[in-house]
Amino acid sequence: MSNKISRRDFLKISGIGVTAAAVLTGCGPASRYVVRQSYVDMPEYNQTGKSTYYATTCQECPAGCGLIVRTQEGRAIKVEGNPNHPVNQGKVCSRGLTSVQGLYNPDRIGGPLQRTRGDRSSQPLTWEEAVSTVQNGLSNPEKTAFLLGLMPDHLFDLVTEFSETTGAAAPVRYSALGTLEGRATLLAASKKMYGTDQFPYFDLSAADVVFNFGADYLETWLSPLAYSRGYRKMRKQEFGKRGYIVAFGARQSLTASNADEWIPVTPGSEGLVALAIGQITARLKGQTIPALFAGVNLQAAADAAGISLQKLQQLGQLFANAENSLAIPGGAALTTSVGYETAQAVLGLNILADNLGKPGGVFLAPGTTSTASMEAVKTLIQRCLDGEVDTLFIHGCNPIFELPDKLGFEKALEKVKTIISFAPFEDETALVSDFVFPDHTGLESFGYQRLLAGTDRSTYSSIQPVVQPVHNTKSTVDVLLAAAAAIPALSANLNYTDEVDFIQQKISSLIQAGGFFTASEMPTFWSKWLQFGGWWKNAANFGTPRDATKLDLELNMNTPQKVTEGEEFHLVTFSTQMGDGRGANRPWLQETPDPQTTVTWNSWIEMHPATAEHLGIMDDDIVEITPIGGTNTIEAIVYLYPAIRPDTVAIPFGQGHTALGRWAEGRGVNPAKLWSETTNQAGELTISDTLVTITPTGRRRPLARQESRVGVYGDGEH
Amino acid sequence: MAADAKSLLNGRKTAHVETEAEELRKEHLMLDPMPRDEMNDMVMEAMTTTTKTYWVWVIGFGIAVAVLLFGAWGYMIATGMGVAGIRRPIYWGIFIVTFVFWIGISHAGTFVSAILRVFKAEFRRPFTRAAELMTTFGLAAGAIYPLVHLGRVWVFYWMIPYPNARWLWPNFRSALEWDLLAITTYLLSSTIYLFLPLIPDLAMARDRSTGIRHFFYKTFALGWRGTEAEWTRLRKAIGIFAFAIIPVMFSVHTIVSWDFAVGQVAGWHSTIFGPYFIIGAILSGVSAVVTILYVLRKTLKNMDYFIRLEHFDGLGKLILIFSMAWAYFFFNEYLLSWYGGEAAVKQVLTLHATGPTAWVWYLMLICNVAIPWLFLWNKKVRRTPWLMFIITLLVNVGMYAERYTIIPLTLGHQRSPFDWGIYNPTIVEVSIALGTLCLFIFLYLLASRAIPLVPVWEVQEGQMAHSIRKVGKTEVPSVTELE
């Protein structure tokens, strides 16, 4: 239907947009069939030498920021933020900016392939053959499984609908980024403490004192651009009020380094610290100490964290005396065996601070979500091992790279008869698949994304192609629908002609749902939807968390693991601009220096200079890292990092690819090889419980850093 | 007159006088006259003797120039400046170091020749030509570098002010533009200054050669016959050039120093850089003269007669004096930074002495100060040619280290430590640097057999003016004013 809009309609529609912003979207036919044209044959609105701007949604991470992509002569030139979008309000991060390097990556898969597992050779297929392969898989729903990424997008909705219709297993979702964020734990704890399946939104903008337990909200956590904006507002409050941030964590992240105070606590002790602060706060406020906080021994908590009792008291006073105190749980604090308890304790602090639903406090981001927990992944692995999976569809996830080796995912795959990957790049998982049916990259595809964190209002962000597909790729939704159409049992229930039809049917309920624009019928709605980059409510409709437990619960908070000083180390894995690893094939993401270390193009292991001296290790030495109780070892280059606990080492996630193209392969290390496979109460991998030993190898290799070692550290060597 | 002096001496033969006069003759070339024909033949013989070894050297250095200089340079042009070791923030490396080095070397030629000529330092006579050749060839080797170091050498002519349709002119405020003009001027004037005294000697060679050589000498002798009028004009021309070239020489190296001094770079922006560079240039140049004289004495026929210990002695004293002067300026640099009090400059200078590349700084001080001061006060050392050869070579190593310290090491430690860098020359850079050294030697090798390396007429003129006289009971050298 969309391709029937006439040019007059288009002009009429685009007139509406003038008021909105300097956003010139192609609508209807324009966007559906955008062509990389020769200069002499352009769509008539597309003037040679003039740029056309399309609104779409960033697909680089689940935050779902709105983008405006500048195109010229049918090429995507530059990614900019959509100023009207409620998440990022015109801002864009390094990952979004380099998405054109994904689109035009020379290492993309050009079309559907049949391949031999574990081998680099492949034979091209036609899309008809591809669809019939998918059809074979779908025709036996009990024996299929879907493994998807974290994006709450239309593909997820379609697959969910498919599994609901057929009784197949619900799609499993995984992303290492989610693990690094402690997403599942946060959501589970939020449900427990605030009584709802929604992500809490921590309103930095009006907070006086923020206690941040491990959330890297300026880098990758949940919705970094929304939180960056909050951070800005917090620093620029009225009357020169600037807020005060205290960051807890064994390693100083970029977020922690922008805090006013960094408290290097032992990994795994964050929960105890939160409980202790709760107890002090309650006491100072003259309340009866709630059960949640009553049980903790202050001295024991301080000892476990490795800080002084005096400091703890001082922090407690700070939290208690502030007008608007806020506590944020996230990241490494949650990916421990006590992560779930920690998250509850920290969320409990907000209840104690009485900031629920108040400016500078905690809100609930609109839109419920289901947890993507590791338990589901484990179940999937078990199903594979039991031979219950004949066809495994993998989309938007690279499990071979992102899952701990100890889980045995790769072994489980051997039991699966057919593995179909929809990866646009030849990643590690595509290499062990039987078929690769490449999906479009984000800038070539249609879709929508429900935004679950980082937005203050119900938001559906629209995805539209800004250029014609570069290669012979096909949207996975189209492939699935085409395959389903040939299966009578499915076609009756999944009655969609194609991807656009599916999307339009899904969003038709939004037409009259009170968004910032309305329309009388779908074609008009659709063109506005594409033009504005989505649909959202006129005003904020935050949810208010409720105090579901009255803080009347007791947590069994174990003390953190002990390490033998100077021999064993806590391993912190932190996320970088590489995200869940898919950024590693973007050369400009590789070349953009890490903010803290200025290292480019490689991985490193951060180590406190005193620790290194004790071990006889110099900057740029290569060390071998062995997990305690594990056999996998990795080698990484040492970066002497002054802002890390001496009993902790840290490795960034995202490098160490064995596939994914020329810029990603053979570069750095993948710490997932070391992760323990155990999960916490919320079903999250307890990656921060990993303990390692360090052995120098005697070799060295200078890291490609932007800083001058001799200048910044006074090192003699270069 | 020379003959007179000889007969005069021969006429008074007493044992005592004999020894004293002989000693003087042995010591001073000017007092040890030789018949003109004999001397002419000696020079001709030195010039025309080409052994097999000589040709092996010539071909060897020719190939070295082709490979090391033009091969490496060609590779760099085709690939990009990146094959050199320069990087942010050290955008100038040993190309510019070697450039300054060669310009410095080329100084002494003129200095020795023109200044000593103006001040009538008679011991200069036998080696002015060798020194002037060094100037010209040193400049030739050095002048390559402004081209070599360009990122886009194929458009180098944009630096030349020439009329063009776009009205684009070079920037006359840029020190590099001054450089271009100064070096061109110096190259032209020093070549003329080399050529003028060469004319009578070329005529001498013309009269004693046949074939292609004859044709060559005939052409360049410009029909010299040696008439009174010709001599008068030649003297006048040489006189003018000797005076004129001195300010040119001072200005050229001052301008080279301005490449650095007009920049805001901490450690460059200094008013003493002009004289500092000139003194450094003369120090390295005079040292290079000694090095070359030693080699000439060893390899050219009949040179023992012309180049004597007195010359090593005299030049050795000069080197000692200039080493002291250089040390003063070196000290002055620190003094200025001390009372100037700019933190960045202080930091740069401190880092030179204490940083990871402090060995360069120490090498510079040892070679430029310690070694000359320790050895050159000693007459015996000054009169031992092989020792002088080693010392002067070391002085030039030290001067190279000085330029290395001033250029890449200073650039590497600027105001923002985040951007500091350490520079490692690559094989391509080293190869080009060695290539120009080979070019210099190659040109000198060719010239040594093509033109009279000793200005015969000047030596003869000097010998005519000098004689040994008896005053009372002792015999003393005396000199007649010729002009």
Next chain:
Amino acid sequence: MAELLKEQEETQKWGMVIDMDICSGCQACVTACSMENNVPFVGEDEMAYGRGLQWMRIRRYWEGEYPEVTPTHQPMLCQQCGSAPCEPVCPTFASVHSQEEQINVQVYNRCIGTRYCANNCPFSARVFNWFDYETPAPMNSYLNPDVSVRRRGIMEKCTFCVQRIVHGRQQAAAEGREVEDGDIVPACAQACPTDAIVFGDLSDPESKVSKMSRSDRAFKELEELGTQPKVIYLKGGKSYGG
């Protein structure tokens, strides 16, 4: 003379204010700049040797001792000096002051690569094309047609996104109005997640940059050198306010 000065004042004087109090150091500006201006990537070895071509860099220094250690992040780019040390030293006028934009421009076509300007830049803001850097097809499709790609042997640096300034001015002229504050935004300021980078006309006392530049936290990097930078930093970090 007075008229001349007045006239100079009336021309737009583009400037930038970077509030280091809210700059988180996230490097989005670095990537944005590189993607906008066709800055080539050079790879690991060249980066390791200090030959990255980023026009914008975040200088990171550590302050304090563990556990009070913290980094400072300072975005460093061409300061578009009013009295630029790079300009007089260029023998071919490749580094010149633009009368119209009042910024320091690099004329790539006129550059012969003496690199003198880079030596003389106290901010180390200039970068040199050591090689011809390849962007393998089809990745070259995203190159910005408004910005020249540079070949080897040429100096380059931040241009304040002059293509956007020109475009903004033309757009305003086409609409028959003056350029308004906020019309023209360079790529770094556009991307900056905390809006720490603000761009505008310093000659207009009412513009946002002018107001911010009058802050008592304002300072210019290496102001004592007298280069009159047009990038103004607002002092930040934990030592201020709080």
